[in-house]
Amino acid sequence: MEIAVSVPSELVEAAADICIACGSGGVSIEDPALIQSYLEQGRPDTVAPALYEQLKSLSGRALLKAYLPVDGRTADRLSRLRQSLFDLLPSGTGEVLVREVADSDWAREWRRYYHAFPVGQRLLIKPAWEEMPPGQDGRLVLELDPGMAFGCGTHASTRMCLELLEEVIQGGETVYDVGTGSGILAIAAARLGAAQVLAGDLDPTALQVARENIARNGLEEKIQVRQGNLLAWASQPFQVIVANIVASVILELVPQLERLLLPGGHFIAAGIIEGRQEEVLQAVQGCGMLVRRVVDREEWYALWATRPEKPEAGRCPDGAPFFRYAAAAGQSAGAH
Numbered sequence: 517m518e519i520a521v522s523v524p525s526e527l528v529e530a531a532a533d534i535c536i537a538c539g540s541g542g543v544s545i546e547d548p549a550l551i552q553s554y555l556e557q558g559r560p561d562t563v564a565p566a567l568y569e570q571l572k573s574l575s576g577r578a579l580l581k582a583y584l585p586v587d588g589r590t591a592d593r594l595s596r597l598r599q600s601l602f603d604l605l606p607s608g609t610g611e612v613l614v615r616e617v618a619d620s621d622w623a624r625e626w627r628r629y630y631h632a633f634p635v636g637q638r639l640l641i642k643p644a645w646e647e648m649p650p651g652q653d654g655r656l657v658l659e660l661d662p663g664m665a666f667g668c669g670t671h672a673s674t675r676m677c678l679e680l681l682e683e684v685i686q687g688g689e690t691v692y693d694v695g696t697g698s699g700i701l702a703i704a705a706a707r708l709g710a711a712q713v714l715a716g717d718l719d720p721t722a723l724q725v726a727r728e729n730i731a732r733n734g735l736e737e738k739i740q741v742r743q744g745n746l747l748a749w750a751s752q753p754f755q756v757i758v759a760n761i762v763a764s765v766i767l768e769l770v771p772q773l774e775r776l777l778l779p780g781g782h783f784i785a786a787g788i789i790e791g792r793q794e795e796v797l798q799a800v801q802g803c804g805m806l807v808r809r810v811v812d813r814e815e816w817y818a819l820w821a822t823r824p825e826k827p828e829a830g831r832c833p834d835g836a837p838f839f840r841y842a843a844a845a846g847q848s849a850g851a852h
Contacts, residue, residue, distance in 0.1 A: 521611065529762075529763070531580050532762065585721055597612070639707070641660060644660060677758055693705065696741070697719075705758070714739075727741050767795070783823070789817075807819060
């Protein structure tokens with residue numbers, strides 16, 4: 517089920533969060549202001565000028581599209597989504613248009629534009645229906661058919677996560693991929709040498725796609741797939757947690773890092789739209805994590821933080837327990 521709504525540009529992130537909370541596996545945003553900026557930067561490869569002409573009439577608004585699986589819960593999800601958007605958007609705006617689209621039509625169409633490409637220094641993303649391209653034999657191959665799940669490797673957030681995983685994974689780690697989508701990050705972690713990977717998602721379609729891709733890469737022994745709500749059911753701490761979702765969900769994860777990230781462990785977070793990076797950064801630092809790097813690309817941000825080895829007891833600003841860490845032996849930790 518495709519849901520389309522015209523949204524003021526400043527409310528796009530909040531509206532996207534609502535759609536995802538109501539069960540959408542992802543959203544697409546067609547913003548004429550962003551398209552115009554690409555055209556002004558001389559980047560015709562990133563946008564079709566005809567699309568900008570089509571969207572100019574929105575005048576300060578963006579077209580947001582979300583997608584829900586058609587099943588027994590569709591009516592309830594759609595009702596909640598309509599009400600939440602009604603509460604968010606100014607009176608008299610935000611008409612929600614709904615239509616059914618066939619999954620198979622999408623699967624055939626987007627394949628025309630998806631081809632093998634390298635990522636970072638060591639990885640190669642290869643569609644399952646293509647042959648191995650020449651000159652790439654030294655790279656670690658991730659063979660994918662993303663289908664209807666998020667994560668084909670072309671989005672800036674996914675690429676930044678893959679590049680950070682290259683730095684973090686040294687071999688033998690336990691990894692949790694929060695919101696695995698197509699399974700791309702879980703597969704990358706296993707290919708890079710992680711010993712065990714737990715891949716979780718709420719969306720049944722994503723879970724099916726992830727399992728198929730994991731089997732396609734022969735990694736069933738290394739990667740376990742589970743359906744669940746964030747980190748609620750994970751019972752053991754991990755050495756690496758990667759979350760390529762949205763800022764609001766990442767903020768929910770941060771207070772749980774003390775419980776689920778081992779001392780010396782790594783946290784990679786992405787899917788953070790420009791304008792929310794400081795909020796996420798402050799939350800991560802406020803819970804005792806050491807931020808190693810913040811990277812940005814195409815209006816998206818990703819960060820890499822580590823949990824230091826030596827804890828001092830403390831509490832998060834919201835009251836949740838956390839560990840505070842001294843900068844050096846014998847030096848007390850600063851207030852947070």
